[in-house]
Amino acid sequence: MQLNPAQQAAVDHRGSPLLVLAGAGTGKTRVITHRVAALMDEGVPPWRILAVTFTNKAAAEMRARMEKMCEGKVDVSQLWVGTFHSISARILRRHGESVGLSRNFAIYDTDDQTRLMKRVFKEMNRDDEQIKPRAILGHLDQLKNRGLTIDQVDQLGLEGFMTRLVALLGRRYQELLRAADASDFGDLLVLAVKLLEKAGTEQPRPGAQLVDVDPVVGLKRRFLHVVVDEYQDTNPVQARLVELLSQRAQLCVVGDDDQAIYGWRGADVSQILGFPDRQPGCELIRLEQNYRSTGHILHCADAIIRRNEGRLGKTLWSELGDGALVVLRACEDEREEARFVVNEILDALNEDIPPEEIAVFYRTHAQSRVIEQQLTDNGMRYAIFGGLGFFERKEIKDALAYLRLLQNPASDLDFTRIVNEPARGIGDTTVGRLTALAANRNVALLEVARNPEEAGVSGAAAKRLALFVAMIDELTARLHAGTPLGQLAAEVLERTGYRDALVQEGSEESEARVENLDEFVGALTEFAQDNPEQTLADYLEQVSLVSDADGGGRGEVRAVRLMTIHSAKGLEFEKVILTGMEEKVFPHSRSIAGEEAAREEGRRLRPEERAQLEEERRLAYVAVTRAKRQLVVTYARRRRLYNQEFIGTPSRFVRDLPPDSVRGRVPGVVRREAPAVPAQLQAMLSSPPPRPAAPARERSWNSDIVYDEGVAARPAARTRAPIASDDAPSLYKGMQVRHRQYGEGTLVGWDGTGSNLKLAINFPGVGVKTILARFCEPL
DNA sequence: TGTTATTGTGTTTTT
DNA sequence: CACAATAACA
Incomplete structure (x- = not known):
């Protein structure tokens, strides 16, 4: 199929930054692949082209399309195609030392993060707080997405105590993360940016040769063309990352402001909206011809989106x-x-x-x-x-934890995860003692475990620990001896008794788990065969960055x-x-x-x-x-x-x-339906008196609903919202009610049904309280 | 210590 | 309802 003029223009444009506003189904991916193919045709070396996507699946698909397109002509494997996270990981893997990450650093997923944060809570005796680890992590992540450091928490606009808490716990969390030679998703981006920003700022040593040039500087100069997909969903750090890698490159970003759906994750639509302003000489091309959907579907789509303000506008x-x-x-x-x-x-x-x-x-x-x-x-x-993917299942995560611990002995999180999995008599008390000493001395748990007596661990437990450590050491030796990955995994599951424990259990569930583990070993074997030069670290990275998107294993x-x-x-x-x-x-x-x-x-x-x-x-x-x-x-x-x-x-x-x-009938204008009053409250209702039961409920449920948009504008107290004319006695806004403790107040809203009906009541001098209806009586 | 029962609690979207 | 944290038990 031929490209249409707009698409062709997007493919051909050279010489200045380019923003392609591509509506849904307008052939965005085609444009990107054709553009990259054209570049290679013109002689741009593949290794000097970077294409960034949002999901691994999109990246894989793009690479596949390129391969098909350039069959034999160019070595597509030299192209840099990947997600923001995988590209960051790749950079950090090679050059991460200067920001505190070793070559084999681990990548923590959401679950790992939570566990680590819980440990911070415990360590700081904060587990009694109402605040949950997830909440802190959420704010921390928000911070990272915006490219702020922990010293800038106040810019998040949180309440005072939360700001303090995030700073305090977040700081310790970062310490532990670094100590464990690990990075979470947010840090991947932040650290990559930090690394790139730092590079080239140091004074060159006197007499330095060109060959001494910092390899990271070389990385910044490497790309001649950078293409970013789904640009509307980038957050500030990601945008910065792209900028840093485009030092010499022509930047082409593709996206659709109407499809920005990751604001909650720190993505910022203004990134794409403001792109032309930030990039001098930027060219803007709109793709509006849709090749995907038929007319009525598009009409519906347009009817929905047109009500948004602040869009660039496309039809x-x-x-x-x-x-x-x-x-x-x-x-x-x-x-x-x-x-x-x-x-x-x-x-x-x-x-x-x-x-x-x-x-x-x-x-x-x-x-x-x-x-x-x-x-x-x-x-x-x-x-x-x-939902729960293959790599999120407990048994797989356990197996991975073992492997990660072998790879990275400093990973305390993995240590605690599997030290007693399967049960080997090393319980919370023992681990607690180890943790205390480890924190004190600032060394890894596995190190402390080598001298249990110093941590005050008694004879029997010490013996069991020694056995555990010896086992880990043996397996680590097997790893370094170059044991094929699949075999290594199998040995781990055997030696640790993990597999046996599951087999022993004999339940249907444990059977399924054993099967999963076998599948895991198989996958690892396959990986090692397909990528003989790749290490365990590479595999672990691939696994941790893989999401639901690729559906590879299941489905x-x-x-x-x-x-x-x-x-x-x-x-x-x-x-x-x-x-x-x-x-x-x-x-x-x-x-x-x-x-x-x-x-x-x-x-x-x-x-x-x-x-x-x-x-x-x-x-x-x-x-x-x-x-x-x-x-x-x-x-x-x-x-x-x-x-x-x-x-x-x-x-x-x-x-x-x-x-x-x-x-089908499009429901007309609608307002929230007044819920039936629960029996308890109804019994208390003296006025207005209950009308005789009416057959109102039999009617089509939409027909008795009246939209009244004005409610929002008018003060609630004066809104005597309609009681559905022939309905049982209803609640209405402005209704006076009494509560034993708070006294008389005005009904301003409600939620739920039956015994769960909750009333929002404004009590003069107290404010709005939400109270179960059965604790209130009408006046 | 490890297992099981019970209570409680929240409950979007994801790399 | 489902799952996690806690309490009680073996």
Whole structure:
């Protein structure tokens, strides 16, 4: 297929920075691959070209496409293609000494991070705090994403005590991380940037020769062309990294501001919006012809995204014709929704759509369970993207921990993970004593374990420790003797008794685990055969950077796909079923929180609150634009989630759909439905008196809902919100209620149903409190 | 010390 | 509901 003029221009542009604004389905990847191929055609050496993607899968795909395109002509393996994280890791692996990382440093994933932070909590006696390790890590990560150091915590705008806590615990966390010769995801980027920034700033020694030039400086000058995909999702550190590597390169960034969905992770859309301003002479090219979806789908996408402010603005068009109408379906509850999904899948299969071209999307992982159940009941195979991957299973993580400990004896986290796994009588007390001494002397746990007596570990435990240490030493020797990786892994599992312990257990679960371990050994053997020159460190790195995206180990190829919308980014399917389209599900309740608060306080939305909502909207846009020919959208009236029943209102995104492109009734303007008053409260209600039971509930659940947008603007107290005319006695905003302790107050909102109904009441002089309805009585 | 029962608690999206 | 942290027990 020929490139269209805009695409061709993006491929051909040379000489100045280039921003390609590529709408969904406009052939972005084609442009990138063609551009890189063209560069190589022109004689740019492959090793002087860098292509950065977001996921490993995208990187692998790109490389594959290049190989196909350049068959035989150029050595594509010389190209630098990778994710921000893998490229950083690669740089640090080679040159990381100056920022405190050895050649074999470990990469900690989220789980490792949490465990390490928990240790910090314990060490500093903070485990009683309400604050959880995850929270601190979250802030720490945010810090890193913005390229700030721990001394700049205050710039995060946290509350005072949190700022102090993050600084205190974060600092110690970093110390331990470095001491363990490890890096977390955030540090990979931060340290790579630090390394590159430092290079070349030192005064050259007198008489230094050109050959003495710092290799890192060479790295900065290496690339002549840099291409970045999904630029809208980069965070400041990533952008800085790209800049540093583009010292001599022509920079080409590709992205779509309407698909920026990682703001919560520190990504900053203004990066792409401000790119032309930051880059003198920057050329901007828009790709707007969509080759993926049919008309009605695009109309829906546009109807959703056009309501966002602060976008560069693009209108997608297509030559594919209107195609089928988008199907909209209201379901009674999540089970019916799941059944409907199954039916839709069956329909598609009957139309000969291959299963892997059918995808079911949901906002959060928690929603997948019901659908999975229903699919299983109907004997349908499916592949889940995301969730617990192979390398996140306990047994695999244990095996990896053993290997990492062999590779890196300083890794205390791995030590503690497996020292008593399988149980060998080295319990918390023993480990506690070791930890105390290790912290004191600033040495690794494994070192301390060599002299247990000094740590005050008694005879029996000391003996067991000695055995453990001897075993680790032997295995370490095997590693350094060059034992093939697969065999080494097998020996580890044998010698440590890990495999035996599982076999002994004899349960169905343990059996599965043994199988997983065998698979792991197999994978390692295969890896060693395919990459004879690669070491254990290389393998460990590859594993820790691999995410759900590549689906390599698990997942049927010929199976329906289930995934969150986030993981759907960059993919496309013949038929997409978008589920759970209700307020508080999608848009997620956390994104709406600000809006509700604003309504209750009678103020306007704060910028960050609006930004969150706009991000949800972009997420909806991403979801819709994944569909090639068929799009089905479902929502449920009632939904059980987290063991709580929620009354659903159709998502605002559903209400935005253009009726002309939709089959099924687009719910009109809607407001939150007034919940039925629970019996307890109802009994207490004296006025207004309960009306005789009305058959109101029989009616279509949308019909009695009236939208009133004005609520947000008006002060809550004066809003005498409508009680659904013929409904049982209802709550209404402005209603006066009494609480034993707080006295009389004004109802400003509510949440939940039945005995979980919570009222938000504004008590004069006290403020707004959220109280279970049964503790309140109406006046 | 290690295992099991119980309570409690949260519950987005990911490299 | 699911899972993690804690308490009680062997």
